[in-house]
Amino acid sequence: MLPPVLAYHLVDRRMDAGIAWITPKRFERQIAWLAESGYRSLSLSEYLRRDHAAAEKRVVITFDDGYRSLVQYALPILSRYHFRATVFVIAGYVGRPNLWDVKFFLPRFQHLDWGELRELMQSGWEIGSHSLNHDYLPALSDRQLRRDLSLSRQILQEQLQAPVAHLSLPFGRGDQRVYRVAHEAGYASVSILGSGDLSSGNPQSAIISRRGVYLWDSMRSFQRRVEAPPDSKWQYWRQRAISAFSLGTVMVKSVRG
Numbered sequence: 001m002l003p004p005v006l007a008y009h010l011v012d013r014r015m016d017a018g019i020a021w022i023t024p025k026r027f028e029r030q031i032a033w034l035a036e037s038g039y040r041s042l043s044l045s046e047y048l049r050r051d052h053a054a055a056e057k058r059v060v061i062t063f064d065d066g067y068r069s070l071v072q073y074a075l076p077i078l079s080r081y082h083f084r085a086t087v088f089v090i091a092g093y094v095g096r097p098n099l100w101d102v103k104f105f106l107p108r109f110q111h112l113d114w115g116e117l118r119e120l121m122q123s124g125w126e127i128g129s130h131s132l133n134h135d136y137l138p139a140l141s142d143r144q145l146r147r148d149l150s151l152s153r154q155i156l157q158e159q160l161q162a163p164v165a166h167l168s169l170p171f172g173r174g175d176q177r178v179y180r181v182a183h184e185a186g187y188a189s190v191s192i193l194g195s196g197d198l199s200s201g202n203p204q205s206a207i208i209s210r211r212g213v214y215l216w217d218s219m220r221s222f223q224r225r226v227e228a229p230p231d232s233k234w235q236y237w238r239q240r241a242i243s244a245f246s247l248g249t250v251m252v253k254s255v256r257g
């Protein structure tokens with residue numbers, strides 16, 4: 001069985017962050033359970049190389065958006081259990097507040113800056129792209145899409161002096177055109193939320209189905225998420241419902257231009 005790939009967003013103590021966040025305490029309980037159950041972490045590159053035996057318990061931990069609180073909360077917890085993660089960064093918002101998020105009734109959160117991203121890399125974390133401006137990529141023109149995916153990768157590679165091989169799609173969703181342009185821009189993998197529609201076409205970049213972890217997850221539902229086989233119907237419908245909610249943000253964004 002393929003190792004599960006988990007998708008987190010914000011790990012923070014603040015109570016006012018919408019749905020895609022989790023407290024440090026709960027995050028630590030989940031990581032402790034993974035460690036006690038014999039799981040070890042893989043980077044996304046290791047996952048793609050399949051360089052572990054099938055019987056070994058492995059998990060890939062990813063974070064979208066690249067919030068500064070990762071250095072404060074997630075990094076020390078993961079280091080304590082000898083886990084590493086991959087963080088997907090919005091290239092146009094490094095070191096800035098999350099002004100891309102139009103949920104204007106929510107307070108602002110700061111993104112990691114370049115120094116903090118280098119600190120994560122020194123701890124064995126991998127850095128990927130989460131686009132340039134967190135736009136809903138299927139809505140961009142061909143020209144905008146090519147620019148977004150190439151430029152975000154180029155900015156990250158130049159600033160971090162390291163190859164950037166992985167892309168995670170804003171709102172967890174893409175289509176065949178997005179997958180094709182991502183491949184042309186040099187990405188080896190594209191991470192989505194849920195299993196997506198991979199029925200048509202055969203994208204050359206690997207499409208990575210991730211399992212989102214959310215505020216309302218109990219320890220039991222987290223364990224089920226980790227242990228469920230890939231593409232289980234339960235995972236699929238659950239993630240569809242969450243995506244429908246987050247697409248509300250996309251619609252607000254389009255209306256406001």
Ligand SMILES: [Zn+2]
Nearest residue numbers: 064065170171
């Ligand atoms: Zn995001």
